[in-house]
Every structure is written in structure tokens, then in C-alpha cells.
Amino acid sequence: MSSTTQDNETIDFGILNELIGYRLRRAQLVFFNNFAVACNDLGISPGLFGVLVIVARNPGLTQTAIAQALGNDRSAMVAAVDKLEKMDLVERRPSQKDRRSYALYLTEHGESYYQVIEARVQQHEADFYGLLKEGEKEWLIDILSRLTESRSDAPACEE
Amino acid sequence: MSSTTQDNETIDFGILNELIGYRLRRAQLVFFNNFAVACNDLGISPGLFGVLVIVARNPGLTQTAIAQALGNDRSAMVAAVDKLEKMDLVERRPSQKDRRSYALYLTEHGESYYQVIEARVQQHEADFYGLLKEGEKEWLIDILSRLTESRSDAPACEE
DNA sequence: TTATAATTGTTGATCAGTCCACCAATTAAA
């Protein structure tokens, strides 16, 4: 009911501040901006990073398999993999089992560059750790996972 | 028979599942979809609902004031208010203090219709309450607020 | 006062992301 800072010029946010959906959107936007600032020189967006992680940890997957894992459309993968290929981070190798599909792998340059990117991303995340108390990060991720995997065609999540 | 679908279960998400940013994005997407399903017949998007709430609780504000409160660009408000005007929910009244700006108010129809919309939104939010334990909702909102208002883009802060 | 700077709503352009329908080639199933 009360906003965090009740200053002179009080705008009443009403129900908005108590809506998980609204708060999620605002927080996600802040993370997005921070990610962009931290990784713009690397040419990596959050979406591209997601693809990179899946390819790095699961070499040989097809584009549709990655799309399903990330909850994206197959068609969206084309431009993403094209970009990553032009950056010499990912390469498409013709699948031997299925001549329709490609098997995706990190290039040699991609292998080493991925270490840089992941370190940068983790550093970007750490920018927010000061705002969290003991155990809050794990709890937050747990509850977000619950909210995500409850409904919808949740992606295949392990662990 | 087992090539693609079984791969799904063994996909390693690596660092992804432990990233707050990634989890936020996924959860927010689920909320967005649920919101759309719950409110598509009302013609209200999350963004439009945000504007509606601010106008309802703070009648007479200018478009830029609302944009700043919601963290949006001023130019984005034009199309939003145009839509809400065509729906006969919001009206622009010329400001008496400043002839450059408008003062925004809910129309008569908007006043009653807003009750319907807010009830629907709250019902949509309640779809997720079953996943939360005692006090977790307040905790989650508190954490998300902290993450959001840490950075410069904080809403509702005038000087 | 006058000259200058700032603000308001608005337009337009760009850009990323999502979504959907569709296609040729290939594979799976009937």
C-alpha cells in the first residue's frame, strides 16, 4: 500500500506496486539494461548469450532443439546463429544422421571467447548481489523457477 | 524415435539456470502470456494497464509525468493515450496551467470499466498465488523492488 | 524588455524481438 519513498511529489501507483507481473517487468528491464552496458562491447545480447551457453554445454544440438530449450521460435534461431557465425563463435556442421539439420558447435575462437563472455555476465549479475541478503538469491531463483515452470509449455529444465 | 525428444531431458543449461536475469526474463514472459490470455478480450495490454492505473489514481497528470513514473519514453505515451482515448477510457483535457500539455482523466465509462479491468488483472495474478508459500509474495515484491530501484531508472522519484 | 534555453506533445525512423504462415528438402509413418 505504501511506496518505498513517500516524497513531496507522491504518485500513487495503486495496485501496480503489489503486482508481481509489474515488478517482474521492471526488474527484468533493469537487468536488461545492465546486461547491455556490461556486454555491448562484446556484441552479445541476452538472447545470444542464451544460445551460446546451450551450444557450449551441449555441442552438436540442432537449431530447433536449442530453440525449444530456450523457449524461442525456431525461426528466431536463424538470425541468432547467423550472427554468432559471423562473429566466428559458432559453426554449423551438417548433421550426419539427418541431412535436414545442422549440428552446432563452438568454434575454436568461440571456446576461448565464451570464457570472457561468461565471466562478464557473471560480473554483471554480481552487480546486484549487494542488494540481496544471505540465501535470498537462491530463494529468488527457486521461486522464479516455480513461476516459470508451473504454467505454459515450459522448456526442458534439468537439475 | 528418441533422437530429438530425449536430448531435451539431458540439456545442460549451465550457468543459465543460476542467473537472476535469465530467470527473471523467463518468469516475466510467463506472466505476460497469462496476462494476455486473461485480458485480450478487454483490449488491455500490460503497458496500457500501467497507464490506466496511474491515471485512475492520479487524475490530471501530464503525459510526460506518467511516462516518467512508469519508466517509459514520452513518445511512447502518444500511441498509448491514443488507444485509450479511442476506447473511451481516458480523455485529454487541455491543461490550464500549461498550454503545451494535457491533463489526463478517466472518462465516465473508463471509471466503471477500470473496475472490471483491475478485477481481471488481480484474478490473473491470483493464478500464481498457489505456487507461493506464506509471505513469499511480499518477499518477492520487496526483492524485486530493491533490484529495480537500485539503478538510476527508478520510478516516482522527482527532485 | 529581449534573447536564449528548456519543456510539451508529437512524428518518424530505426532496431530488436516475437509470432505466424509458408516453402523445399528430407525423414518418418501409414
Add this chain to the structure above:
DNA sequence: TTTAATTGGTGGACTGATCAACAATTATAA
């Protein structure tokens, strides 16, 4: 063999966000 699915891919539509510019208006400084 005929038919149905699936793959990567293309194109279009549709949001959203972002930014630069503009005319009208207001605020500030000289």
C-alpha cells in the same frame, strides 16, 4: 508407395523501445 512430420529458412506483420527532430509554449538570463 503414398502421406504426414520435421528441418532450416524466408518473409511479413506486429509490438516495444529508443532516438532525433519539430512547433508551440514556458522558463530563465541578460
